[in-house]
Amino acid sequence: MGKWLVKSDPETYSFDDLKRDGRTVWDGVRNAQAHIHLRAMKAGDPVMVYHSNTDKAVMGLAEVVRAAYPDSTDKAGKSVCVDLAYKSTAAKPATLAAMKAEPKLAEIGLIRQSRLSVMPVTEEQWKVLMGMMKG
DNA sequence: GCCAACGTTGGC
């Protein structure tokens, strides 16, 4: 079972929107590398949701409830999406600044490849992030 | 198939 991190611009679709909706189609991803990660997701996999731009922090947890399938918003038919369900809100969001200050997170995709919107998180990175979010 | 130009993302 993989663990994941997805990014969203909160002005487009925020973690609060996911909490309100309970479940959503995570579509609109157009990057080939991100698609590789989406295809590797399995139902039940945990996912951290990061807000770019304004918050620059992991806001909470979601869960994959449907594995990759064709993204209907892509007329070319090349994109895939998954369904995510709201799981829990972080007591304290894990900020990008805090992640950069943590040597154990030096290799995390969020920092190393800032434009990638879907990425795997290792077990160790996951534990460090969970610790940060306990507050 | 290469590469310059251009567009987009996202941190600062």
Added chain:
DNA sequence: GCCAACGTTGGC
């Protein structure tokens, strides 16, 4: 508002 990173496009 600026700029670095990087993906995409289009001319050759």
